[in-house]
Amino acid sequence: xxxxxxxxxxxxxMPLGVIITSLITVVIAGGIGFPPHRDLRDLGKAxxxxxxxxxxxxxxxxxxxxxxxxxxxYRGVDTLLETAVLFAAVTGLAAIFRNVKEMFLxxxxxxxxxxxxxxxxxxxxxxIASISxxxxxxxxxxxxxxxxxxxxAITTLIIVAYSIxxxxxxxxxxxxxxxxxxxxxxxxxxxxxxxxxxxxxSQVKTYYLQNSVKEDSWFSMPTSxxxxxxxxxxxxxxxxxxxxxxxxxAFIVMLLSMRLRELGxxx
Amino acid sequence: MELATLIFTTTTFxxxxxxxxxxxxxxxxxxxxKKVIALAIFSDTLAVFAILIGFRVPQTPGFPKPPIYxxxxxxxxxxxxxxxxxxxxxxxxFVITAIVIxxxxxxxxxxxxxxxxxxxxxxxxxxxxxxxxVDEVY
Numbered sequence: 001x002x003x004x005x006x007x008x009x010x011x012x013x014m015p016l017g018v019i020i021t022s023l024i025t026v027v028i029a030g031g032i033g034f035p036p037h038r039d040l041r042d043l044g045k046a047x048x049x050x051x052x053x054x055x056x057x058x059x060x061x062x063x064x065x066x067x068x069x070x071x072x073x074y075r076g077v078d079t080l081l082e083t084a085v086l087f088a089a090v091t092g093l094a095a096i097f098r099n100v101k102e103m104f105l106x107x108x109x110x111x112x113x114x115x116x117x118x119x120x121x122x123x124x125x126x127x128i129a130s131i132s133x134x135x136x137x138x139x140x141x142x143x144x145x146x147x148x149x150x151x152x153a154i155t156t157l158i159i160v161a162y163s164i165x166x167x168x169x170x171x172x173x174x175x176x177x178x179x180x181x182x183x184x185x186x187x188x189x190x191x192x193x194x195x196x197x198x199x200x201x202s203q204v205k206t207y208y209l210q211n212s213v214k215e216d217s218w219f220s221m222p223t224s225x226x227x228x229x230x231x232x233x234x235x236x237x238x239x240x241x242x243x244x245x246x247x248x249x250a251f252i253v254m255l256l257s258m259r260l261r262e263l264g265x266x267x
Numbered sequence: 268m269e270l271a272t273l274i275f276t277t278t279t280f281x282x283x284x285x286x287x288x289x290x291x292x293x294x295x296x297x298x299x300x301k302k303v304i305a306l307a308i309f310s311d312t313l314a315v316f317a318i319l320i321g322f323r324v325p326q327t328p329g330f331p332k333p334p335i336y337x338x339x340x341x342x343x344x345x346x347x348x349x350x351x352x353x354x355x356x357x358x359x360x361f362v363i364t365a366i367v368i369x370x371x372x373x374x375x376x377x378x379x380x381x382x383x384x385x386x387x388x389x390x391x392x393x394x395x396x397x398x399x400x401v402d403e404v405y
Contacts, residue, residue, distance in 0.1 A: 012291060020284050027276045034279060035272045037323040037355075044321070044334075044355035049346055052336055066334040066353075070360040082364045089371030096378040141335060145367055229339055245367070252374045260385075 047074060052229065057213050062223040063138040063231035071143065072237040076209040079237075080192060083244060087185055090248045097255055099264025100174060108165035119161035123154050130242075137238040138231035144241025151242070152249035159257050167254065177251045184243040191236050195219055209233070271324055278319060285312045298390045299380045303373060310369045314362045321358035326351040334359065 040048070050059040051066040063069040071079045110116060134147035158167060167173075192209050198219060199206030206219045211232040213220045221232035255263075289312060292305025325331045327348070334356035340346045380390065387394045 008295075016284060016287060020280055023280055024277055027280075028273065034276050035269070035324075036275045038326060040323060040350060040353070041355055041357070044357050045350055047356055048334060048350050048353055052339060053346060055343060064336040064339060066336075066356040067359045067363070070356055071363065075360065078364065082367050085368050086371045089375045092375050093378045096375075096382060141333065143363070145363060249370070256374075256377060256381075263381075 058215050059212075061211050061231060061234060062229050063234050064229060065138050065140065065143070065231075068138045068143050068231065068234050068238070072234045073209075073211045073232070076192070076211075076233075076237075080188070080209075083185070083188060083241065086245070086248055087181070090181070090251055093252065093255060094174075094178065097263050100255070100258070101262050101264055108163040108169075110162040110166065111160070115161050119157055123157060126150060126154050126157070130246075134238050134242040135235075138234045139229065144238040145245050147238075148242045148245025149249060151246040152253065155250040155253045159253065164254065164257055174251060174254060177247050177254070181244060181247040181251065184240055184247060188237070188240045188244060191233060191240060194233075195221075275319070275322070282312055282316050282319065286316075297392055299383055299392050300390050302392070303376050303380060306376075307369070307373060310365070314365055317358040317362050317365075321355035323354055325353075 047070055048066050050056060051061060051069040052064050053060040054062075061069040061073040063073070130147045130150035133142035133150060134144060137143040137147065155167075195206040195210040196208055198204065199217075204219055205217045207214065207217065210217065210219060211221055211234070212223065221236075222230050223232055224230050286309065289305050289309035293302055293309065296302055296305060323331060329352070331354045332349070332352045334353045336349065340349070383395075384390055
């Protein structure tokens with residue numbers, strides 16, 4: 001059994017190694033290869049030119065971070081549906097493990113005192129870092145998803161250092177995290193339809209997910225905050241996406257770190 | 268030969284090899300969890316590939332810059348100069364979308380794997396093919 005397996009692996013990996021080595025040799029010796037682009041593609045050029053462009057007010061999004069501008073302004077519907085996919089997947093996970101039982105709050109130990117105290121320090125630092133990643137998501141590298149995943153790392157750290165019972169003693173339960181996620185997703189949709197609602201009440205022509213001024217609509221989300229560029233709806237979307245992603249990943253981590261008995265899988 | 272071309276080509280081949288290894292893992296491994304890990308390697312390799320496609324050599328001397336303005340541009344010339352230096356932002360935006368969807372898929376797949384483990388007492392995929400074990404469980 002072992003020999004056939006080894007032979008199979010050899011049969012696949014030996015030619016692969018030979019091919020890769022020979023290709024690299026040919027590339028080095030012959031001077032061929034794929035050169036990286038020198039020109040930017042037209043689409044990318046258009047996005048970079050318009051991301052923060054106060055001379056083209058109908059296309060700009062007042063965001064210094066071009067990637068954030070693409071995610072939440074130019075391709076906003078795409079990202080909204082992507083968040084919906086994450087939402088649906090976590091709902092599916094909650095449906096698979098619908099027999100979750102009450103956590104047995106017995107004695108919990110966790111790791112040693114040194115680990116616990118340093119974990120506390122790291123938790124505070126991580127929380128501050130994640131907030132800064134989100135709040136400056138339109139100015140510096142970062143955004144809602146990145147900050148949310150950073151915050152969710154706290155959950156993992158607490159579960160490892162203190163054990164999952166510690167989360168339940170602080171009244172952080174799966175049901176509460178799910179409720180937080182539902183309300184955050186509702187707020188996300190609310191931010192998306194804010195321009196439409198404004199247009200309905202003030203008889204101004206507005207568009208779904210509108211960020212800045214358009215040719216036939218003067219509605220615009222706030223573009224600056226005490227002189228700092230705010231990126232319009234990008235800032236608010238980042239804030240809400242932060243909560244959605246952080247609660248989703250925290251839910252996944254907490255669910256998958258439960259014992260089989262509490263998951264309802266063991267009789 | 269230019270150093271940039273050499274590094275670019277070598278990275279492309281390395282990523283292709285990584286893709287082949289990941290596909291091998293997805294199809295040939297018996298353990299469901301290892302299949303999921305191989306799928307994760309596959310999708311992450313594709314993400315790096317997309318970032319590689321967005322790479323460009325700047326037309327001004329120096330390194331390429333990330334697609335983030337260091338400060339708010341005050342003249343049109345600043346924007347035009349930044350276009351000559353920055354890498355393509357579109358693949359990066361696609362990759363962050365892909366990462367979120369991967370997270371969703373893998374969390375769901377892990378749930379299914381745990382359910383499989385509950386039913387069969389093993390991560391082995393070949394147990395599904397044996398009917399008698401299925402009959403015992405239900």
